[in-house]
Amino acid sequence: MALSLTVTAQLNSRREIKIPDIPGYLTLKCDLHMHTVFSDGLVWPTVRVDEAWREGLDVIAISDHIEYHPFQEDIQINFGRSYEIAKPRAEMYGLIIIQAAEITRQMPPGHFNCLFLDDVAAIDQPDFWDAIGEAQRQGAFIMWNHPGWRQEDEVPIWYDEHTRLYDQGLMHGMEVVNGRSYYSLALEWCVEKKITMIGTSDIHSPIGMDYDLSLNDQRPVTLVFATDRTEEAVKEALFDGRTAVYSDDMLIGSEEFLNPLFYHSIELVNGDQDFSSGGTFYIQVINRSEIPFHLISNGKPEGVEYPEEITLHAERTVMMPVKLSRNATNNTHGVILLYEVKNLLINKDTGLAVELVIQ
């Protein structure tokens, strides 16, 4: 960025991703898988930083392939070079950039991102296990990328190689979402095996060619719940499994994190209404986040009628009609409306259960 005397283009500005922090943690927005012309991406490394800043990201990892360099006739192979070029620009913006690389093998075992590397070149080993061993020596966070890649109907298969990695404590993370693909079976595995859930763009093109940013179409990100805005805190959170995946209007993660994200996003406004003698009331529900919450009724409290389905639109307030019989409000804790949030997934087919309490 030159020291221009006129700085006006709106495009060159940062839009925050409106998802709240939760108690004890900052909610950092991270994309941990992307490419540049130093492997098979189509942009110069600094572009990845500019894109990330504009889109409200806090953390990125450029993970150029170790074994795949289609442009090597023109661009010499230079491991770690994309990180080196991008880093000063990330610093200018105050973005955290993580040194990374993608080990790129036929399935099985497939592709694996290694994050927090010191020496990318050392990962370039003919044998897959040697490469992984080197990543381990460097203390890398190792994640299985797009597990459904090139499998029938994109359904991932868990091969012996994955068992070996997992048993040796070397499958720290797994992509539940990669670009436009969502792997529900990967989500199940992450829940069962306590593998850190990851969502990434794996972007190769300029981001605007794959996502229509003006229309709120955005890349998948990993929400990392970190104690601090530092690389060290991100690393600790990843190893500790403190993540959720935000993709399209879907939020995927454990109840431990989705629960506070939901309750810190919404607010109920009851006005001065007196519910004690029953009747029809209108409750305003504010959703301050950019995620629309799609609620479906999850049980039938006696004496209370309320919408079977309701969407709490992003950054909007909706009016919810509630009909109470006289005795519905005997409960001293107020009336509780039971819902499941369909697009907040805590497992394959299970949305987060929530309670809206009217007092």
Next chain:
Amino acid sequence: MALSLTVTAQLNSRREIKIPDIPGYLTLKCDLHMHTVFSDGLVWPTVRVDEAWREGLDVIAISDHIEYHPFQEDIQINFGRSYEIAKPRAEMYGLIIIQAAEITRQMPPGHFNCLFLDDVAAIDQPDFWDAIGEAQRQGAFIMWNHPGWRQEDEVPIWYDEHTRLYDQGLMHGMEVVNGRSYYSLALEWCVEKKITMIGTSDIHSPIGMDYDLSLNDQRPVTLVFATDRTEEAVKEALFDGRTAVYSDDMLIGSEEFLNPLFYHSIELVNGDQDFSSGGTFYIQVINRSEIPFHLISNGKPEGVEYPEEITLHAERTVMMPVKLSRNATNNTHGVILLYEVKNLLINKDTGLAVELVIQ
């Protein structure tokens, strides 16, 4: 609104107007001039409430004409009826609705809204001064509407009638903005004569036929700085001159109110940069409001170079390059960047002067 079991349409939700409260006051968003089929508007009164709620308003006044009823062949004249019909719906939403009417005479004296009426019918007097007198008896807030209406090039003329009103303390407010019209001379008068500045839609059509709400095109509103979210507090604020006008990307008002609105909207992020030895730095400026601030340089501090012009885009962060010579930072109070905010008008041609302080 029926007790529908499925409530999903995004259109039927409320979008807040993102302008902050200021110390000591709530910033209420008010439209104090609008019409229904009970005069020459084209919608049923409840529509005005629904529109207002969706657009993030807090307060409305339906001000049907006293003397003009083009639909009287079909709809009988019934003063106060539009208020009566709209009120229960406003209560459902928690909106404040003010009983009002528009005295509608040829220029001079022109049209005058009377707000906070008890008895609209009593305003219906053949003589203008009798009508105004009755409004005064009811304790009304009286404002001169669209002062440039039917004047050449819409430039308002101050007639003897206006002097008489003003001298008798009966011109409490004046429309500086009415719909798409902005009267700069009215702004001057308001500043000079301490008349409360008002901006209104004067909407006759369904609002969506005149404003493209999806594209952030919105009606003008009066920001009322009230101690409380009550009709009484709104009335007190209006009589006390505690308003600003928000229209398009323009905010019009006194320094007393625009100043805190600006500083409560923005935040500077310096990072951990050490400015002591000079150099080029990048400061991120966050604008949390929905108003883009258009800044132009307003003075030349020695040893500091920064953009001549910069727009702090709405709900965005922009990067501001600043070049400091070594001695520029001797100042113990940090470096001060001097700007005028062109679209925050404190008088006809005068934008608000602001200081961005880098420490």
Next chain:
Amino acid sequence: MALSLTVTAQLNSRREIKIPDIPGYLTLKCDLHMHTVFSDGLVWPTVRVDEAWREGLDVIAISDHIEYHPFQEDIQINFGRSYEIAKPRAEMYGLIIIQAAEITRQMPPGHFNCLFLDDVAAIDQPDFWDAIGEAQRQGAFIMWNHPGWRQEDEVPIWYDEHTRLYDQGLMHGMEVVNGRSYYSLALEWCVEKKITMIGTSDIHSPIGMDYDLSLNDQRPVTLVFATDRTEEAVKEALFDGRTAVYSDDMLIGSEEFLNPLFYHSIELVNGDQDFSSGGTFYIQVINRSEIPFHLISNGKPEGVEYPEEITLHAERTVMMPVKLSRNATNNTHGVILLYEVKNLLINKDTGLAVELVIQ
């Protein structure tokens, strides 16, 4: 519309609905069901004309209820009055407006629009059959509105009353789409019983409160294939069953009409490619209509590989890869790609079968 000296607001302009004419017929865009304050609608009748002109409609019918007048305390019942008020404005725009009314009874038999009336007041009869009889005497086109209304899950039930109407030749049309509701069973009935398919908005609010017009969200319309842009030609086409329903991205109608609509919307650009020796080719498919066509493969020609699914985006060109084996092109008629257009419904679960021919 006053003779304003400056006419600039983009909102006050007409956007055409981009659906082509077909051989022998103009494709008129019609909304045959809407309300005003003269029954339970929320706008003055002229608003319906302005809305329709802006949205690219050619024909409207205001069909205020005969038996339902919630605003009669303020607006006296006056059958035909909304038509009378709206007509001069429609003429100014060159829109066709049809005099109409909605017979409004409990289900069964439910609600019925009568179009092309001469004397609306005469339809006001205590007995349903008398009302229908009068409509028949006036030569009205009679259609069953929202057949699933107030039925469980909105699934329509065919009652004896409907049999009687149908047998007497008095159920000329049926709403397959009403507002946001689509009745698949009604579609089946229309196909089986040769009833004219109708899609309407049944709009009560200002249209912009229910449809986000800026975002290409638009009211359902009936496409009427008429020999001329006259009321008479519209009437003839309706009685003759020459319609299709356009709602969201869905087009519903018989093969006779959907087929030419599809082929007059698209164009294939082969370039100068020589297919004779096989290989991979890229065909550009232009869709000039505003309807995106969602195609799924419908058969497997030997020696040809092409996308299983492809969307021909609205007013866009897409690139379709096609892989031909050598012998695939022996066919002298070129290569035929077989698709079903999922959103062009010729019956409940049946999309239009189409062929893309590459020569």
Next chain:
Amino acid sequence: MALSLTVTAQLNSRREIKIPDIPGYLTLKCDLHMHTVFSDGLVWPTVRVDEAWREGLDVIAISDHIEYHPFQEDIQINFGRSYEIAKPRAEMYGLIIIQAAEITRQMPPGHFNCLFLDDVAAIDQPDFWDAIGEAQRQGAFIMWNHPGWRQEDEVPIWYDEHTRLYDQGLMHGMEVVNGRSYYSLALEWCVEKKITMIGTSDIHSPIGMDYDLSLNDQRPVTLVFATDRTEEAVKEALFDGRTAVYSDDMLIGSEEFLNPLFYHSIELVNGDQDFSSGGTFYIQVINRSEIPFHLISNGKPEGVEYPEEITLHAERTVMMPVKLSRNATNNTHGVILLYEVKNLLINKDTGLAVELVIQ
């Protein structure tokens, strides 16, 4: 583009630029100045082709700098290489790609694009005049890029070097628009000296980082009026001065081309109105192009009143009120409304004069 079995992303489709052909010529949309990582651009060459196809371009020229290679530490200098990489992809899309290069010197003389080169490497000469001479030998079209670049207030200065080039017949074209910059003085020079007017993006970033394509923000293009869709026809048209520049909502060119562009874009619909006895009439004016035409009155025909200003919105129909006195229509050729189209520039401050004829 792999042979994907599902092709659905709307982003990956082509939007036509809606500007009509004119009698005798195709209107080709061309961007003749852009960069890749082979000089100081930030994308791989194929990206320039994909972008161009999506945005509705017909012709591009990648014009990497001869003398500037900031990435040469990683990417070896290889003149003509970006063309070589991009060409097969352009062929797949049916786009015309022109081999080009930018001679890049300090001002004066500044930067010059050479189009239609056979041997880019040969242009790499220490001496500017040798480089230009070589371009001439190859039959290149030579254009002066961004003439206001690094001049005070971006106002271009015509130096001796430019006289020499011009006198030798080597300044065939000149950029009147480069990116967001418009050089009105360059327009004057082009008109006076019969230099071909050019508008280009000079894009370095991914195009979506500089233009918000979703919001109809698009790069400047040169409209080339060619007899055929071939490189040869484009070359002939450029040397013959058959161009116009389309940038933002502005069209710049000679009357010879802007005139037919205007009249082939609009259509007047008079309906069946009889103007003979005067009165107020409403004329619908259809604008089929994507350019909004901003008209201001240009003379006062006697006995006719019509809007002083009117915008014919892009792809819309507007209603124009016209008031005729009785004798206004004695003219057998109908009534003529005289306007100037402010955003169709035939010289610095001169809009195209047009006549709307009502018959």
